Amino acid sequence: MTETVTKKLMLFFPKCECEKPIIYHLVKDYDLVVNVFRAKVTPEEEGYLVLDVTGAEENIDRAVEFVGTFNVTINAAGKGVTWDPDACTGCGHCVVHCPTGALHISDRATMEVAFDEEKCIECLACIRVCPYDVCASAF
Amino acid sequence: MKTYQEINDRIASGKAVVMTAEEIIDYVEGKGLEAAAAEVDVVTTATFGPMCSSGCVLNFGHSKPKIRMSEAWVEDVLAYTGLAAVDVFLGATQLRHNDPANMYPPGEFRYGGGHVMADLVAGKELQLFALSYGTDEYPLREIRTYFTIDDLNQAVMVNPRNCYQNYNVAINCSDRTLWTYMGKLEADCKNANYCSAGQLSPLLNDPLYETIGVGSSVWLAGAHGHVYAEGTQHAGGGGRNEYDVPTGGSGTLALSGDMKQMSPEFVRGVSLVGYGVSLGVGAGVPIPILNPGVLKRCCIRDEQIVAPITDYSSDYPNATGKVLGHVSYKQLKSGKIDVDGREVPVGSLSSYSKALKIAELLAAEIRSGDFLLSQPYAMLPADTNMKPLKVRDKTT
Incomplete structure (x- = not known):
């Protein structure tokens, strides 16, 4: 049995690609489980989609290749939310x-705050509560 | 026993022994109080957090022709002009013109006086717009120009209240989310917030005001400043626990410093959703180890400092004085406290990591001989309490 892996992707859809059912093909043709964290893809407008894809690594690679045939920009680092360590x-x-512990105290002796991108589900709670405007959303 | 002069002589010769209020705890435990008091000259304390009672006095210099500003805005934030012709006072909590505030609550409060102060220290170019009624010697009626901190004659920060000796732990017992100056408080006591540097905090290391007084030199956001008065709402009287930590009202300091010498890292604009704007600022206060008693009180630990848990849904706004219990800073810094048998996650508005950095920076400056201590010329009152505002009829 093939080992499954999970990868976080951020896709940018320019105006011309916003009406294509790309995610449908990821599920149907590449046998991927998709978990959409956040999406803003509106017909006739450019849009963003941040999601986890889970499946065989080979299928993920092929799926990324498939997405690449469209005019869609793939950011495999998946940073829809950023945290500025210098501003924090x-x-x-x-x-x-x-809610996920992505933002956490890394050392209770010095009380330093750290951000674990892998755990971020982009709920945007931090953007609202940060008094110093340290967290930002790409869209 | 040491005098200020002896300590300053040692600092000037680069031989002073200086430790942070965190380092000193274990050092005294290992060395013994008397021996450590003879050896250590200065303990550095610090705090970083939102200080709403902050502002700055700016002098713009004179334009050609001259103007006597009667209304002025910096980046559309109103400054007070009831001073001399081109002097203004800009307050940290003043909101930018046209900000909808809490019209659609909770408001975002993106920009205000605190942000202007942060931008000024960061060297950014800012807009001044001012109006005047015009006079014979100040004929100009309106001015719009751009400036940076370097163009100003003076830019002096004033903190009428800084370094609060102790503070509430805020919690919300109601059934709706609260947006306060103590941050976001979820309904039904789902979280709590505190705001103090605990064992690093200046007035918790000098709880009886033996060394910190009017005239004491302080480190204010990187500048060499001083305590110019007791802080507003200073209430040195009232109860204290066995470690002299105030259990109720407590002391505050009024600080001042030259903004041209400040570092942008320690002067930060604050936006608190639903509440307003403010200024995040860092202060460091050196404590001269004059005798073993002073040193003993610098060894205060987080577990010895307790703060009252206060319900911000009813007891705080209605000033009932009721508290739900007390909790130590050791518990608060663990990230969880016990409230009536329930585990409640805790956050903070005060930055311990920045306070630690400030205490270390100040210690380094003193060790290198760049920062001398000053003996206060007046001590802070230790017997005053805070008066409420009474709503009453005119008496005469």
């Missing part, structure tokens, strides 16, 4: 509002 004051107000 380390107050820790965000930490209890982050």
Whole structure:
């Protein structure tokens, strides 16, 4: 049995590609489980989609290749939400509002705040509660 | 016993022994109080957090022809002009003109006086717009121009209240989310927020105001500033626990410093959803180890400092004085506290990591001989309490 892996992707859809059912093909043709965190894809407008894809690595690679045949930009780092470590004051107000522990106190002795991108589901709670405008959304 | 002069002589010769309020705890435990007091000259304390009672006095210099500003805005944030012709006072919580505030609550409060102060220190170019009624010697009626901090004659930060000695732990017992100056408080006590540097906090290391007083030199956001008065709402009287930590009202400091010497890392605009704008600022206060008693009180630990848990849905806004319990900073910094048998996750508005950095930066400056201590010329009152505002009829 092939080992399954999960990858986070952020896709940018220019205006011309917004009406194509690309995600349907990821499921149907490449046997991937998709978990959409956040999407803003509106007909006649450019849009973004942040999702996890789970399946055989080979299928994920082929699926990424398939998506690449459209005029869609793939950001495999999947950063729809960014955290600026230089701007962060380390107050820790965000930490209890982050549902997945992506934003966390890395060391309780120094109370430093750290951000684990892998755990971020882009709920955007941090953007609202950060007093210092440290977190930002790509869309 | 050491004097300020002896300590300053050692600092000037580069021989002073300086430790942070965190380092000193274990050092004294290992070395013994008397021996450590003879050896250590200065303990550095610090805090970083939103300080709403902040502002700055700016002098713009005179334009040709001259103007006596009667209304002025910096980046559309109103500044107070009831001073001399081109002096203004800009307050940290002043909101930008046309900001909808809490018209559609909770408002975002993206920009205000605190952000202007942060941009000024960061060297950004800002817009000044001012109006005047015009006078014989100040004929100009309107001015719009751009400036940076370098163009100003003076830019002086004033914090009428900084370094609060102790503070509430905010919680929300109601059934709706609250948006407060203590951050977002989820309904039904689902989280709590505190705001103090605990064992690093200046007035918790000098709880009886033995060394920190009016005239004390302080580190304010990277500048060499000083304590110019007791802070607003200073309430040095009232109960204290066995470690002299205030259990109720507590002390505050009024600080001032030259913004041209400040670092943008420690002067930050604050936006608190649903509440408003403010200024995040860092302060460091050196404590001269004059005798073993002073040193003993610098060894305060997070587990010895307790703060009252206050319900911000009813007890705080209605000033009932009721508290739900007390909790130590050790518990708060663990990220979870116990409230009536329930585990509640805790966040903070004060940055311990920044406070630690400030305490270390100040210690380094003192060790290198660049920062001297000053003996206060007036001590902070230790017997005053906070007065409420009474709503009453005119008496005469």
